[in-house]
Amino acid sequence: MNNLKITLIVLYGNPWPGWFDYFLRSCETNKTINWLIFSENSKPEVIPENVRFINISAKDLSLIIKEKLGITPIITHPFKFADFKPAYGLIFEDYLKDSVFWGYCDIDLIFGNISKFITFDIIENYDIISPSVDFFPGHFLLLKNKDSLNNLFKLVPKWKEILSQPECFCFDEKISYPAINPDSNSINEALIKNVMKHLREYKFIRNPLFHYLNQQFGKIIKKRDIRIKEIKDFNSAINSLRYQGSIRTYNQQLFMDDIIKLRDGQKSFRIDCKQGRLFDEQKEILYFHFPLSKYSSSFRIDEIDKSHFSIINEDIGLSFRPCKF
Numbered sequence: 001m002n003n004l005k006i007t008l009i010v011l012y013g014n015p016w017p018g019w020f021d022y023f024l025r026s027c028e029t030n031k032t033i034n035w036l037i038f039s040e041n042s043k044p045e046v047i048p049e050n051v052r053f054i055n056i057s058a059k060d061l062s063l064i065i066k067e068k069l070g071i072t073p074i075i076t077h078p079f080k081f082a083d084f085k086p087a088y089g090l091i092f093e094d095y096l097k098d099s100v101f102w103g104y105c106d107i108d109l110i111f112g113n114i115s116k117f118i119t120f121d122i123i124e125n126y127d128i129i130s131p132s133v134d135f136f137p138g139h140f141l142l143l144k145n146k147d148s149l150n151n152l153f154k155l156v157p158k159w160k161e162i163l164s165q166p167e168c169f170c171f172d173e174k175i176s177y178p179a180i181n182p183d184s185n186s187i188n189e190a191l192i193k194n195v196m197k198h199l200r201e202y203k204f205i206r207n208p209l210f211h212y213l214n215q216q217f218g219k220i221i222k223k224r225d226i227r228i229k230e231i232k233d234f235n236s237a238i239n240s241l242r243y244q245g246s247i248r249t250y251n252q253q254l255f256m257d258d259i260i261k262l263r264d265g266q267k268s269f270r271i272d273c274k275q276g277r278l279f280d281e282q283k284e285i286l287y288f289h290f291p292l293s294k295y296s297s298s299f300r301i302d303e304i305d306k307s308h309f310s311i312i313n314e315d316i317g318l319s320f321r322p323c324k325f
Helices: 020-028 058-069 078-091 120-125 159-164 184-205 208-227 234-244 258-263
Strands: 006-012 033-039 051-055 101-105 109-111 128-130 140-144 249-251 269-274 277-280 283-285 287-289 299-305 308-313
Touching (some): 006 078, 006 140, 020 051, 078 159, 078 234, 184 258, 277 287
Parallel strands (some): 006 033, 006 101, 128 249
Antiparallel strands (some): 109 287, 128 140, 269 277, 269 308, 299 308
């Protein structure tokens, strides 16, 4: 990418998961991208050259947030980290001074060849890069490193209130009301409810009546939707400037995840990573995200050889059980 430095930030508060080595291997093959991983955990034995681990305690993190954002956070569960993702450009600005783009990603995913999908032309011509046509996901997003975008989350009138509370609001994507209590049972319940909502919505949009109404009134509905946008989370903050023409966003469907597969009626999957490239059957993808499968006892990663492994789940489901790692 013509030596333009791109830095992805991970803030992680749980023990390293069983698939973490495979995540790091997928980072290693993307030598033009840099990762900063902040955690209290011990460093893995094998660390790729383009991945930097920074030990940070909960107390030190709170002090940095207070210094950079002027708020006193109450973080009692790592799930709360998601609310702070839009502010990483300020919170960790001292680590981003030579980065042209910064972003964030989750670690319940495996990357393919990033530079094939996010090219130099895209980096040069867009302010925000999303791997989805529908929204700006919390599991991967890139933003140009400039003050206006690093402070973009402040367009949300209640940002201080949201980031100061211990509850999880899903501020990085679409705001969740009521907020999610910071405990594992509440988080798992919220995840299931969110997936079921996606399944109901997808069943609805596949209805022939919806297609007819959308053809007749789609343009009117779209215009009305733009006009009444309320800035209440990071997605709506981005869209407010996007619709004004103040920023250029790149939105293409580049990734796949197990929620999409479940929505499409698939109960299993096999994703192949071959020499740093990721394939969903015959289609090459940017990354595969597995927020459901990581809880499934049928989820596994099979090592074929040093340059080929397969990500497999024979029963996606919605039950939360420990996986085999």
